[in-house]
Amino acid sequence: MQNVPKSLRLQIGLFGRTNVGKSSFLNMICGQDFAITSPVPGTTTDVVEKTMELLPVGPVVFLDTAGVDDISQLSDLRLKKTNKIFDRADIFVLIIEPNVWTNFEEDVLAQAKRRKTPVIVVINKIDRKKPSDVFIKKIKTYISTAMLCSSLDKIKRDEYITVFKELVMQLCPEEFLNLPPILGDLIPAKGCVVLIVPIDYEAPKGRIILPQVQCVRDALDHNSACVVVKESEYSLFLENLKKKPDLVVCDSQVVDKMVKETPKNVKCTTFSILFSRYKGDLLEQVKGALAIKKLKPGDKVLIAEACNHHAIEGDIGRIKIPLWLKKYVGGELKIDTCAGRNYPENLKEYKVIIHCGACMITRREMLWRLYEAENKEVPITNYGVAISVMKGVLERVLEPFDDILKVYQSLERK
Ligand SMILES: Nc1nc2c(ncn2[C@@H]2O[C@H](COP(=O)(O)OP(=O)(O)OP(=O)(O)O)[C@@H](O)[C@H]2O)c(=O)[nH]1
Ligand SMILES: [Mg+2]
Structure with a gap:
């Protein structure tokens, strides 16, 4: 089970102000001192990833983030890294201390709402301070999936884990428990x-x-x-x-x-x-491919790769697609490439984004990238769809998807 690739695991993001006990909560769940914890705020400085089997949910990866409320020099960088986890997480776990609710917590809820990501609120450190009834009531008005916890309490550990798993099961996206077909249908x-x-x-x-x-x-x-x-x-x-x-x-x-x-x-x-349909949105990416047909010399194109690999001679994203694009357009293009999770924010300047197949990132992350492109009105497609357009065979390879083929044909006629 440890071999399950990270992109196929349910991504659980742990968020909260510094020192609330995010790393301690992770250690409690996995039953070992995996993440470093300390009374000094700002202990976790980078995202810590822990894969595990959370039965009956299945393979998950916990993403322990750095608290971002500190005003250290690093905080801007930390904020950026935590923001990437906002995009990646399937479930947000917002860890708080009893009777403390600040703008930070409000912001995390807002980030979840924007992405339609479900949230579990963990009121931690209840051994130190009892949360008031008023406070619990207030939290419950925000969110029904909340739990009380004391991450250091060894006696109650199993009880807390059971409650947490029940909440995860309740919020887990349907497609994680029942995977949609890739080609079976x-x-x-x-x-x-x-x-x-x-x-x-x-x-x-x-x-x-x-x-x-x-x-x-x-x-x-x-x-x-x-x-x-x-x-x-x-x-x-x-x-x-x-x-x-x-x-x-x-x-x-x-x-x-x-x-x-x-x-x-x-x-x-x-x-x-197949993977555009399974992981992203085939219709959007087919529509995006039409933008390739309209490219003119001098236009700016973004080629986005989800994983970091060393480019070798003849690399598809960095060498072949740029070459084919220039040939297709019949002139020079301004082509930028980005790799890994360093997806740029300035999407608006591109005429089209050509994304890789996204096998190393999750469906949610890919959908978020599609959503952001759509929001900024930048067409987005993927390597394979782009190649099929450039080779003039897109209609043939869309034949198994009748409704999408029809939309493509009607748009092309316009
Ligand atoms: N009493 C009590 N102390 C706790 C509990 N959970 C965590 N702590 C303590 O709180 C301090 C901070 O815990 P961490 O797990 O490092 O907190 P964090 O949120 O990961 O902090 P940063 O990484 O700095 O953002 C440590 O000294 C923990 O031992 C709890 O439930 N009860
Ligand atoms: Mg920490």
């Missing part, structure tokens, strides 16, 4: 899916990447067969197959080859498109 039961996976120098050693593994698992969950082939073996494999597959999925980089070699009556798409 596109194929009949006992069907057959072919995954075309290029094994080039960018492929990790000795394994295939997470979205490909997730597709295999999803086909199996839907009682279908799943075949994995390299693009070089695909057409021979098809020839030898008695019955045509129900769906073919390829890496976007070989999308033109797949489209050429796949019979017209066989549905085909790309991993990027």
Whole structure:
């Protein structure tokens, strides 16, 4: 279970003023002295991530943040890091002390409200001071999911953990407990899916990447067969197959080859498109792709990558897509790239954002990025959708998604 990737875990953000006991609360839940705690405010200076199994919820990651109410020089930097966790967390845990409610707590609730993220309020340190009835009543008017706690109380620990888990279960997004299908709904039961996976120098050693593994698992969950082939073996494999597959999925980089070699009556798409639907918003990203068609030389484009990896020769985000874009536009473009969680705030200056498939970040984080782009009226698409547009095959690979294809066609005609 420790191997569950972080992006597939429920993200629980711990927030609160310095010294309220955020790190102590984390240590209580995980039953070990994992995070450093001390009576000195400002002990946690960076985000501390702890993965664990929180049964019956499942695999989670706790994100212990630095308190941001101090006026130290570091606080601006800390504020920025904590803000990133606001975007990332599926559930906010706001830790407070009895009878203290300040602008800071108000702000955390406002941040949650903006993002529609559920909140659990933990009134901690009740061994030191009893919260007044008036205070508890006030908290309950803000939020029904509140609990009392004393993080250092070893005797009551199990009781607190049980209450906390019940609250998490109550607030946990439905899609975390019952994952939506990635491709299972596109194929009949006992069907057959072919995954075309290029094994080039960018492929990790000795394994295939997470979205490909997730597709295999999803086909199996839907009682279908799943075949994995390299693009070089695909057409021979098809020839030898008695019955045509129900769906073919390829890496976007070989999308033109797949489209050429796949019979017209066989549905085909790309991993990027499947994951845009699963993790983000396929319709928004297909609409965003139209902005690529309107690009002119000199326009500014943002290429956003969710993970930090060392770019190698022929890197998709930094080398290939920029090259293809310039060729498609027929001139120079101003292309910025960003990586990891350093997503820029000045989105407005871009004509289009081309985001990676987001396999390393959660659905919530991706949806937030889409929402921010939409708010600033900047079209956003993803690598795979962009590649399919540039190679002129987007309509073909949208065929499995009839309603989205129709919207795309009607917008294109305008
Ligand atoms: N009496 C009592 N003390 C607590 C409780 N929870 C935490 N403390 C103490 O409060 C102090 C601060 O705890 P931390 O867990 O470091 O607080 P924090 O919110 O992580 O603080 P920063 O990282 O500085 O923002 C430590 O001395 C803890 O031992 C509690 O429930 N009761
Ligand atoms: Mg701390």
